[in-house]
Amino acid sequence: MSLKHLLWRMGFGPRTKSWENWSALPPETWWPKLRDESLPAPQHFDVADGTIKGLLMGVGELGKMEKRDLDKEQKRQIRKQSREDLQNLNLLWLEEMTHSKAQLREKMAFFWHGHFASRNINILYQQQLLTVLREHALGNFADLLRGVSKSGAMISFLNNQQNKKQHPNENFAREVMELFTLGRGNYTENDVKEAARAFTGWSHRLDGEFVFRQRDHDTGSKTVLGKTGNFDGDELLDILLEKRETARFIARKLYKFLVNETLVPEERIIWLGDRFFDSGYKIMRLLEDIVRSDWFYAPENVGSKIKSPVELWVGIRRAIPLELADPESQLVLQKALGQILFYPPNVAGWPGGRNWIDSSSLMLRLRIPQLLYSNQDLDVRGKTDDDQQMGEAAKGQMRRLSAIMDWQPSIDLFAKTPDNELIGKLAEFLWAVPVKNLSPRSVAKKHRP
Amino acid sequence: MAAGGAPNNKRMLIKRRDFLKTGSLATASLLLPKFLHALQSPGALPVKGRNLVIIQLSGGNDGLNTIIPTRNDVYYRERSRLGIKRETALTLTDEAGLHPTLVGLKSLWDSGQMSVLNSVGYPNPDRSHFRSMDIWHSASPADEYWQTGWLGRYLDAHCAGRPSAALEFDDTLSLVLKGENAKGLALQDAKRLYESTRSPFLAEYSAAKGQVLNDDAPVDYLYKTMAETLSSANYLFEQSRRKSTTANYPSTGLGKDLKTIASLILADTDTAVYYVSLGSFDTHVNQLAQQKRLFQELNDALSVFSNDLKSNGKWNDVLVATFSEFGRRVSQNASGGTDHGTANNMMFFGGSLRQKGLLNAMPNLTDLDQGDLKFQVDFRQVYSSLLGNWLGADAGKVLGRAFEPLKIV
Numbered sequence: 001m002s003l004k005h006l007l008w009r010m011g012f013g014p015r016t017k018s019w020e021n022w023s024a025l026p027p028e029t030w031w032p033k034l035r036d037e038s039l040p041a042p043q044h045f046d047v048a049d050g051t052i053k054g055l056l057m058g059v060g061e062l063g064k065m066e067k068r069d070l071d072k073e074q075k076r077q078i079r080k081q082s083r084e085d086l087q088n089l090n091l092l093w094l095e096e097m098t099h100s101k102a103q104l105r106e107k108m109a110f111f112w113h114g115h116f117a118s119r120n121i122n123i124l125y126q127q128q129l130l131t132v133l134r135e136h137a138l139g140n141f142a143d144l145l146r147g148v149s150k151s152g153a154m155i156s157f158l159n160n161q162q163n164k165k166q167h168p169n170e171n172f173a174r175e176v177m178e179l180f181t182l183g184r185g186n187y188t189e190n191d192v193k194e195a196a197r198a199f200t201g202w203s204h205r206l207d208g209e210f211v212f213r214q215r216d217h218d219t220g221s222k223t224v225l226g227k228t229g230n231f232d233g234d235e236l237l238d239i240l241l242e243k244r245e246t247a248r249f250i251a252r253k254l255y256k257f258l259v260n261e262t263l264v265p266e267e268r269i270i271w272l273g274d275r276f277f278d279s280g281y282k283i284m285r286l287l288e289d290i291v292r293s294d295w296f297y298a299p300e301n302v303g304s305k306i307k308s309p310v311e312l313w314v315g316i317r318r319a320i321p322l323e324l325a326d327p328e329s330q331l332v333l334q335k336a337l338g339q340i341l342f343y344p345p346n347v348a349g350w351p352g353g354r355n356w357i358d359s360s361s362l363m364l365r366l367r368i369p370q371l372l373y374s375n376q377d378l379d380v381r382g383k384t385d386d387d388q389q390m391g392e393a394a395k396g397q398m399r400r401l402s403a404i405m406d407w408q409p410s411i412d413l414f415a416k417t418p419d420n421e422l423i424g425k426l427a428e429f430l431w432a433v434p435v436k437n438l439s440p441r442s443v444a445k446k447h448r449p
Numbered sequence: 450m451a452a453g454g455a456p457n458n459k460r461m462l463i464k465r466r467d468f469l470k471t472g473s474l475a476t477a478s479l480l481l482p483k484f485l486h487a488l489q490s491p492g493a494l495p496v497k498g499r500n501l502v503i504i505q506l507s508g509g510n511d512g513l514n515t516i517i518p519t520r521n522d523v524y525y526r527e528r529s530r531l532g533i534k535r536e537t538a539l540t541l542t543d544e545a546g547l548h549p550t551l552v553g554l555k556s557l558w559d560s561g562q563m564s565v566l567n568s569v570g571y572p573n574p575d576r577s578h579f580r581s582m583d584i585w586h587s588a589s590p591a592d593e594y595w596q597t598g599w600l601g602r603y604l605d606a607h608c609a610g611r612p613s614a615a616l617e618f619d620d621t622l623s624l625v626l627k628g629e630n631a632k633g634l635a636l637q638d639a640k641r642l643y644e645s646t647r648s649p650f651l652a653e654y655s656a657a658k659g660q661v662l663n664d665d666a667p668v669d670y671l672y673k674t675m676a677e678t679l680s681s682a683n684y685l686f687e688q689s690r691r692k693s694t695t696a697n698y699p700s701t702g703l704g705k706d707l708k709t710i711a712s713l714i715l716a717d718t719d720t721a722v723y724y725v726s727l728g729s730f731d732t733h734v735n736q737l738a739q740q741k742r743l744f745q746e747l748n749d750a751l752s753v754f755s756n757d758l759k760s761n762g763k764w765n766d767v768l769v770a771t772f773s774e775f776g777r778r779v780s781q782n783a784s785g786g787t788d789h790g791t792a793n794n795m796m797f798f799g800g801s802l803r804q805k806g807l808l809n810a811m812p813n814l815t816d817l818d819q820g821d822l823k824f825q826v827d828f829r830q831v832y833s834s835l836l837g838n839w840l841g842a843d844a845g846k847v848l849g850r851a852f853e854p855l856k857i858v
Binding site: 119171174261262303304305306335336338345346347348351353354355357358359360361362363366367370380381382383384385386387433 | 507508509577578579580583592594596612619620621622623624627630632633634635636645646648650651666667668670671674675677678681726728729731
């Protein structure tokens with residue numbers, strides 16, 4: 001068993017400061033400690049600006065307004081303010097991932113953030129969705145699915161306000177089945193059509209709260225996955241949860257995220273999925289099954305994961321505590337590396353694995369330590385986003401990733417290590433797989449703190 | 450036409466060998482014998498030296514004010530403020546005019562080196578910039594999410610071992626150039642890329658870690674990408690200086706990009722696809738000024754580029770295509786702009802166009818879908834033509850199914 005592997009997969013990597021304490025513990029207590037530290041309920045984030053809340057939540061009647069009641073100027077204001085607030089939410093969550101003891105919860109919330117991907121530029125809706133994800137990250141998948149499906153973020157992103165009895169919109173139903181539960185190949189086009197009818201009337205208020213519009217709902221009989229009845233949206237979700245395929249689909253995705261992106265033995269997925277199903281969709285149970293299996297620590301699964309940009313960056317921050325001169329530079333970094341929190345490419349989430357790597361993203365990954373160290377400009381600009389900028393596309397200003405690094409934890413940790421073993425020990429601590437015959441003396445001379 | 454069969458191939462092979470002998474590529478490759486092998490494989494040669502240059506007009510260019518329906522009353526009625534008058538537009542045909550800023554493009558039109566395809570789009574159009582661009586990049590149906598781009602899959606199918614086969618002039622790589630295994634290379638300019646890879650840190654890193662290669666591991670992919678980047682950076686830098694163009698390009702973003710592209714084409718670089726973007730064309734407000742400014746940049750850069758390549762005998766080997774993620778609504782809005790629409794036109798330039806001028810009818814402005822143009826041509830038919838008829842690729846394989854190609858090239 002490797003503590004480092006456990007902390008990287010079930011969290012955002014080891015923290016230098018607490019490494020000694022952790023490694024002094026008996027291995028069988030590692031997982032219970034990690035798990036128990038994530039059990040307390042999370043504190044919710046609220047960064048939404050008062051103006052937006054005023055416009056969207058309003059008082060009395062105002063809160064019942066619909067989007068079409070807003071005038072152009074108000075919409076522009078919401079968009080502009082949301083953009084700023086979403087940046088703050090992004091930075092706040094990064095801080096939480098970096099410093100929180102609830103590593104498992106934040107890691108799983110991050111997984112669900114990619115699974116239930118919503119590219120929605122309304123801060124209030126995104127914030128509400130994140131609350132659902134963090135609250136149920138380790139709870140029951142059925143609650144999580146229901147919470148997400150009834151969020152303003154997902155309903156508006158997948159156009160379910162337009163899903164009405166007279167003219168159904170299948171987008172929401174299709175993605176719920178294809179990406180959130182069953183996965184492709186486990187339903188027919190007709191199932192999608194019929195499921196969409198069950199979701200008619202599911203809508204949200206301007207403040208993001210779920211609302212069921214009875215007059216838009218199709219009360220007729222529907223046949224989905226072999227079942228027939230006057231299903232509504234909630235009953236439809238139940239039907240999806242009654243299928244083993246849903247549990248296996250989630251198990252497979254989580255296995256790829258936590259264990260191995262490419263080597264995915266089918267019998268393992270079936271075993272995990274069926275136990276997950278039989279447990280009534282207890283997420284913690286699924287995690288326990290993964291982490292308590294011998295294969296979790298098998299050599300082919302250690303050091304086999306290409307970290308996503310957020311995992312990589314948070315991991316660096318946990319290894320070497322640092323104070324950034326310009327915290328917003330982290331947004332530019334995310335953009336340039338190809339993963340901005342709250343801006344997944346589409347409802348299917350980030351593809352992951354090798355998709356993170358191309359020549360420019362790899363070169364930038366390699367340059368991060370240099371950028372931190374040398375006070376150079378982060379001379380990389382991401383692509384402009386016209387959905388947010390509405391043609392006012394001024395390319396972002398140059399940012400600096402410079403930081404004051406706190407080397408004390410590293411110095412303490414290696415205080416007793418003899419000089420001739422230092423490079424090896426550092427590499428062992430920082431790298432997933434030890435590199436043999438490593439003796440880059442010049443590196444040691446130049447970069448030793 | 451300079452392009453041809455055997456002689457050109459032989460020339461390329463020799464150049465390839467010279468390139469392999471030089472400096473750091475050799476160093477990087479020594480650590481990685483199997484990649485070196487891939488780089489040398491005889492399959493790694495361009496299809497008859499042809500070049501495809503894609504200019505992405507980001508933000509949704511207003512096609513109706515680009516190729517103007519100068520005989521259409523509906524156009525002038527719906528665009529009382531924004532409509533471009535028949536007298537002002539540059540006459541293309543009896544019913545179509547070109548935006549008055551695009552004078553250089555007009556002379557390409559006059560000499561049969563420009564064509565226009567109207568009403569290009571896809572079923573169930575999406576009006577989000579990001580999503581619609583995603584669809585154009587991946588060439589997926591509107592209700593599917595693909596994780597590779599159409600040119601990335603072209604690289605997968607036909608350009609294995611050629612890391613500089615497709616270049617994007619930007620800091621980051623777009624989905625369009627990401628394949629399953631092969632990916633394009635993003636760069637701002639060849640010199641900067643070269644300098645960024647000269648760091649002693651990278652050399653030490655690749656030397657220290659060169660030994661842990663293992664065929665299946667993801668880490669192998671990282672080293673492969675690194676080695677390819679280092680070798681390409683060196684190669685492209687050498688190539689860009691070898692026959693650097695002397696033409697006088699405008700000092701705009703697009704001007705600089707097209708200058709680098711011209712230099713690489715003149716040097717017979719093994720790149721097949723060049724990708725550049727211009728924008729933002731998202732003209733919700735103050736459209737007239739913004740579109741004019743961007744068209745000025747397009748016109749000036751593309752004029753010099755086409756003349757440059759013509760005088761160097763390369764224009765017949767080049768096809769330039771423009772596109773946007775969507776067009777704009779037929780009716781102007783109340784802010785001196787236009788909102789997101791659907792189908793749009795594409796422009797093609799080059800010395801080898803199979804048909805010149807208008808390739809199909811001007812858009813129908815009376816048969817609309819909620820105020821937007823209905824598409825008549827699926828954009829994947831265009832891709833099918835560019836892939837099959839220009840790059841000599843297996844279009845059906847790259848696009849996932851057969852799309853009837855058009856007579857573009």
